[in-house]
Amino acid sequence: MNKTFLNMAKARGLKLAILDPARINMVRPNKYAKDLLLGRDSNGINFIKRYSKKEHRPVSAKAGVLSPKDDIKSAVIDADRDNIKDLINNALKSGISASSIMNEGLIPAITKVGELFEKKVIFLPQLIASSETMKKAVSHITPALKRDGFQGKKKALVIMATVEGDIHDIGKNIVSLILRNHGFEVIDLGRDVTAQSVVKAITEYRPDVVGLSALMTTTMANMKRVIDLAVSKKLKCRFLIGGAVVDKAYADSLGVNYAKDGIDAVKVINRIVV
């Protein structure tokens, strides 16, 4: 991808690039990378198919003999955002209930996505794309679910925030997205959030879990401030921390939970909230 990008930039007049000459050489642009970079490969599907190491699609998907529910499952796993609504409409039209689409199609699909991510069969961009497909599917099916009187399993309420002084929120947003798409209710307080604001939100919403994110060594200490303030106010709630600079040892030192990413967060929350 990088080589192709460099090659294309050179063809467009790039005069000076800072790069490691031992690691990069000018090769012909790679067709798959070029299509992706030029926006000609919707959702990067061809690029992913060409370069993902392991095949994860069910064999029947290729033969086109999947049931409507399996079609929906495959669409979430393959992040087919363009067709997910039509697939849901087809399934509903063929008489499958919205609850069954949810319980036997969408939820197992996003669970499978989590497993593939953990096994490193798929990577973060695919995880995000699948989560977005799931989000689209869930919002599309919600009216039909309400008509069905669908009672999803009630899941935990989670408050998420990037701590004071830290404006890095990409990771926190991904974790929030993944939690929502696993059925958790998430209140996202944003970034650069003071300890006082987090504690105010805890008092107001009484969440089951508070997720804190920090990306800098200078801001990770602010996680402790939030926890200390909540403890001093005798607020009962579980904390979960994450972000590139924190680890399990730091979480242990604060007496709180740690998760390395969104999928791990789903597991930890399911374990700690009964």
Ligand code: B12
């Ligand atoms: C993008 C970025 C920025 C963007 C942020 C945009 C945004 N809206 O977030 C911008 C350009 C604004 C930025 C600014 C700065 N940045 Co910056 N930035 C990065 C960069 C390149 C990527 C971070 C990122 O988004 N990663 C991708 C996400 C998906 O990963 P993640 O955040 O780790 O999240 C995953 C997990 O950690 C976990 N997770 C995250 N949060 C949580 C929370 C919970 C509860 C759980 C369970 C899990 C979890 O799950 C996520 C998904 O898998 C990193 C370098 C790097 N490679 O990490 C530097 C980096 C974090 N930045 C750094 C610095 C120093 C700064 C600046 C101070 C630079 C400056 N001098 O102005 C400012 C900070 C200003 C401030 N007050 O915050 C340093 C921090 C060094 C340190 N260790 O302290 C880094 C490491 C770069 C470096 N090598 O020096 N930055």
